[in-house]
Amino acid sequence: MRTLIITGGFIEQDFAKSYLEEESFDMVIAADRGVEAAKALNIPVNYILGDFDSLNPSILQEVKSQLADENSLFELKEFPPEKDYTDTHLAIVTAIEAGATSVTILGATGTRLDHVVANMNLLLIFLNHHIEAKIVDSHNQIYVIDADTHLYMDKVRGKYVSLIPYTDLVTGVTLIGFKYPLHNAKMTKGNSLGISNELLEEEGIIKIDQGILIVIESRD
Structure with missing residues (x-):
């Protein structure tokens, strides 16, 4: 529903x-x-x-x-x-x-x-x-993820895609189709690594092994 x-x-x-x-x-x-x-x-x-x-x-x-x-x-x-x-x-x-x-x-x-x-x-x-x-x-669309997630250029609500750790540690973060790719990275609280990324491809993929990320799609 x-x-x-x-x-x-x-x-x-x-x-x-x-x-x-x-x-x-x-x-x-x-x-x-x-x-x-x-x-x-x-x-x-x-x-x-x-x-x-x-x-x-x-x-x-x-x-x-x-x-x-x-x-x-x-x-x-x-x-x-x-x-x-x-x-x-x-x-x-x-x-x-x-x-x-x-x-x-x-x-x-x-x-x-x-x-x-x-x-x-x-x-x-x-x-x-x-x-x-x-x-x-x-200006924003905000959600949380704990598993692999696909984003599409025509559905993202804004130019920027920011990833913020919800849990203290998020492991195995891989970004495909983004301006700033990551491969099997660790993201921790107290670090701005995931801010203001952008999709370069029609489809972007966020992969996670463990942990939870806040995803914020935003425009100025």
């Missing part, structure tokens, strides 16, 4: 509209202020959740009024502000429980770098459940 999570970070409306014209989803989850973005984009949602500390109260009231309608097609999950998980984390758990097979997250980046880093870390949850997942914004 192709799933879209809209969460409370920055979302560039023009980008989101064009992206959603290209992609289709079977399930949509809006987390906290992501409800405002879903409303602005006129996207029907299946789940609305969060502690709603950053959602306009009038919109929350509107949501609750809609929920009272017996024809309502979404489920509301409200949580206390004092909780162990972020709203994005709760949205991820909901997506997995609802049977998501692939997930795209909008609104996971923005000015709150603590949330950005946390959201990138949360991608590991999907990897552990063997679910394809990515964070997308107008």
Whole structure:
């Protein structure tokens, strides 16, 4: 089940509209202020959740009024502000429980770098459940890999492909079809070896023996 999570970070409306014209989803989850973005984009949602500390109260009231309608097609999950998980984390758990097979997250980046880093870390949850997942914004596409991965020039979202170790050590890293190739290399935290690579061929291959890499496809 192709799933879209809209969460409370920055979302560039023009980008989101064009992206959603290209992609289709079977399930949509809006987390906290992501409800405002879903409303602005006129996207029907299946789940609305969060502690709603950053959602306009009038919109929350509107949501609750809609929920009272017996024809309502979404489920509301409200949580206390004092909780162990972020709203994005709760949205991820909901997506997995609802049977998501692939997930795209909008609104996971923005000015709150603590949330950005946390959201990138949360991608590991999907990897552990063997679910394809990515964070997308107008300049980046972010995902994590632990196995050989093929990238294609016409699908990479930007000029640059950066590889950042998620685990302390990633071994056997081989890059084929890239401007800066690697052969059976070791990548460690605290090193910028994998930043700002580029595809030279129509198909690029990232090979890994052990470990996990964060992959960031980006444009300026």
